[in-house]
Amino acid sequence: MNVATHHLRCTECAAVITKDDVSSNFRCPQCNGLYEVVYAWSDVKHPPNAPADPASLLPNPSALRWLWQERRSSSLAVDQSGVWRFRDLLPIVEDPEKAVTLREGNTPLYDLPRCAKGAGIDWLLAKHQGMNPTGSFKDTGMTAALSVAAQRGFEWVACASTGNTSAAMAAYAARAGLRSIVFIPEGKIAWGKLSQAMDYGALTIQLKTDFDGCVKILGELVQKFPIYLLNSVNPYRLEGQKTPAFEMVEQMDWQVPEHIVVPGGNLANSAALGKGFVEMHQLGLIPRLPKISVIQAEGANPLYRWFIDSNRVMKPVTADTRATAIRIGNPASWRKAAAVIDELGGWCEQVSEQEIALAKAEIGAEGVGCEPASSVTLAGLKKLVALGKITREERVVLILTGHTLKDSQYTIDYHRNELFTAAETAQLTPAQVAQHAALRKPPIVLEADSTLVIRTLESHMNQPQPA
Ligand code: F0G
Numbered sequence: 001m002n003v004a005t006h007h008l009r010c011t012e013c014a015a016v017i018t019k020d021d022v023s024s025n026f027r028c029p030q031c032n033g034l035y036e037v038v039y040a041w042s043d044v045k046h047p048p049n050a051p052a053d054p055a056s057l058l059p060n061p062s063a064l065r066w067l068w069q070e071r072r073s074s075s076l077a078v079d080q081s082g083v084w085r086f087r088d089l090l091p092i093v094e095d096p097e098k099a100v101t102l103r104e105g106n107t108p109l110y111d112l113p114r115c116a117k118g119a120g121i122d123w124l125l126a127k128h129q130g131m132n133p134t135g136s137f138k139d140t141g142m143t144a145a146l147s148v149a150a151q152r153g154f155e156w157v158a159c160a161s162t163g164n165t166s167a168a169m170a171a172y173a174a175r176a177g178l179r180s181i182v183f184i185p186e187g188k189i190a191w192g193k194l195s196q197a198m199d200y201g202a203l204t205i206q207l208k209t210d211f212d213g214c215v216k217i218l219g220e221l222v223q224k225f226p227i228y229l230l231n232s233v234n235p236y237r238l239e240g241q242k243t244p245a246f247e248m249v250e251q252m253d254w255q256v257p258e259h260i261v262v263p264g265g266n267l268a269n270s271a272a273l274g275k276g277f278v279e280m281h282q283l284g285l286i287p288r289l290p291k292i293s294v295i296q297a298e299g300a301n302p303l304y305r306w307f308i309d310s311n312r313v314m315k316p317v318t319a320d321t322r323a324t325a326i327r328i329g330n331p332a333s334w335r336k337a338a339a340v341i342d343e344l345g346g347w348c349e350q351v352s353e354q355e356i357a358l359a360k361a362e363i364g365a366e367g368v369g370c371e372p373a374s375s376v377t378l379a380g381l382k383k384l385v386a387l388g389k390i391t392r393e394e395r396v397v398l399i400l401t402g403h404t405l406k407d408s409q410y411t412i413d414y415h416r417n418e419l420f421t422a423a424e425t426a427q428l429t430p431a432q433v434a435q436h437a438a439l440r441k442p443p444i445v446l447e448a449d450s451t452l453v454i455r456t457l458e459s460h461m462n463q464p465q466p467a
Contacts, residue, residue, distance in 0.1 A: 005091040008035040008235060011336055024222045026233045034333060035235045037092060042279045061285045064088060068250065082106035083140050083243045089279060090239040092148055099147040100176040102133035104140050105243060109251045109397070112366050115359075115378055120385045123395050125257070126363070127248050130370055130403035134196060136325075137241065137269060137401045138168035144240030145230055146172040154228040155179060158221070160214035161231075162265065162325045163193030164402055169230050170200035181227065183207055183214040189324050190371070190407035210319065211266075212330045232268030233332050241269055245276030248397060249286055256286050258394035261377040261384070263401055264294035264303050264348070265326035267337035273399070274340030290397075293346035293389075294337055295380030297321035297356060297373075303334055307341070307348035322410060322419070323356055325373035325402060347389050351379035354424060354432065357414050361439035364411070369404030415442045 009016045012033030026035060068086060071079035078084035078097055082105015087096045109125050116124035129137030146169065149157050158181040159169045166182035173180035182197045186206035197204045207214050215231065222229045232238065249256055256277075262270040270292055280286045296304045300319035306312060319329035331337075341348060351359075359382070360375035377398040384390045404411065413419040417440060428436070446452055 006037050006039050009038045010034070011036050011339070024227075024229060025219055026229060026235065034233055034336065036275065036336070037090075037235050037239050039089075039091065042089075042282060061283060064283070064285065065250070065254070068246075077101050077103070080106075081143065082247055083143050083240050086243050086246045089246070089283075090144060090243070092144060092236055092239055093151050095151065096147075098151065099143060100150055100172050101143050101147075102139065102171065102175060104132050104143050104240075105247060107131045107244065107247070109248060110366075110368050112363065112368065112378075112398075114366055115362050118362060119378065119382045121381075121390065121392050121394065121396060123393075124381075124398065125396070126368060126370075126398045126400045127244055128368065128370070128400045129244060130374065130400055130406070132168075134164075134167045134171045135192075135403035135406050136164035136168060136371075137244070137399070138164045139172075140243055141232065141237035141239075141241040141268075141272070142168040142172045142230065145234050145236040146176060146178070148236045149228040149230070150176040150178060152228075154226065156181065156225070156227045157230050158183070158218060158227045159230040160184070160211060160218045161189075161193075162211050162327055163189035164325055164406070165231065166202065166204070167193050167196035167200070170197045170202035173202070174200045179203070181205065183218050185210045185214055185327075188327060190409065192406050192408065211328050212316070212319070215330075215332070231332070232266055238268055238272035238275060241272035242276030242279070244399070245273050246280065246285075249280065254286065255395075256288055257290050257397045259346070259390055259396045260290050260292045260399065261381050261396060262292060262294055262399045263323075263326055263373050263376045264296045264337060265300070265328045265331065265373065266333055267294070267303060267331040268333040269399070269401065270294045271333050271336030271340055274337075274344055277344070289344050291346040292340050292344045293380065293384060294341060294348045295376040296348065296350050297323050297326055297376060298350045298352050300327050300329060301350045302329060302331060303337060304348050304350040306334065306338065321356075322353055323372035323376060324407070325371060326376070347384060349380040349383045351376050351383065352427075354420065354428060354436075355379035355382075357419055358432070358435060358439070360411070361414060361436070363400070364404060365439055368400070370400040371402035371404060371406040372410055374398075374400040374402050415440050417442065 010028040010033040013031040071085045080103045081101040112124045132139035156179050159165050160183040180202040182202045182204045186208050299321040302317050306314045316330035319327045359378035
């Protein structure tokens, strides 16, 4: 007998369907809402077929913790994956041992003492999701949804992307022997990401529009062709993206941080992490929930506008920011992210281009580095501390979503002082100008003359190390 391991529930009208009844655009036919994956044990509010005692379907929390730890020493590919190691909490494929994996997850949790001090708190960690195989957090979601596509027999997969999703999808599709189509906004993504899609063999289409325009076109295509949609409207993506929550608390010896700070673009990641924490809480793996706050760039801030609007109306914007990964004006998963902020008690903030660049340089100066869409978290943290929303003694974890090499042009422009327009520079206070100047490390071009080199080094060595 084939027992359904999960159902899909519309996050807006709460209609529950079986996994085989979902439409190709992953939208509810009644209300156009997005689905979430529900399991008998995860669903306290609207059980599809839940038995009386949800715990009866799973080992107890200590057994799960032991099992997940045990798998670390296994040579099985799925056990080496930081996503499938937790497969008991994402039973979404018939045969998990055949999951398409690049050994994603297992990402480090770094402490950032200087950033903590700068932000005015005692203790700051960064969960660096940029340390995934293709350099972004998208791998954790892609291994999950691509495995579903492969096991359901699809030949083609597709996504619209600001770059990282397409890189991840192309890689996982190639591993599985599937064919992939990428839609990206022409000229508005970082070159490294575009090069990855090509390297992994995707059919790459640059559309003369923005991300939101790409999503629209792809939405029409998946209704006409048997293409499996791998944007984050696909709820299986979120099942993979919830696992860094498990990994994080495991790395913290099952302690729960007070606050998680996440960048917000299409707004699936904050929703996925929230789901991960809620499920751990439901299963008794953690005693309480953290707050989750979402940070957006000022030029791509529809959730921030919703958050400060007393009527709570979502109005899409025309997005523009140099943090191209989050250059999104009409986020698909905004309701899911909004629910996480409200239910877990976090905030939404916006940060300027100058604040993003400064925070990125500060994270880089700790030897960690990240792409600009990730450094919004540190910039947002500073604001939340200044507003009194986060207090000094709270343990905060920033989710760094992309590797610093994803957008090296941005970094080079910043250090050469070629990033900001004159108008943007004029907005900086003298103190901010000094902060940027202390962090900038432009390359020094010299004649190959040892006297000149020594003189230059001496002048630098005599300067004090910034605090
Ligand atoms: N950080 C990075 C590096 C991203 O690539 C993205 C999204 C986000 C943050 C925002 O995450 O959309 O779940 O709120 N990038 C997508 C893409 C949209 O196509 O690569 P989100």
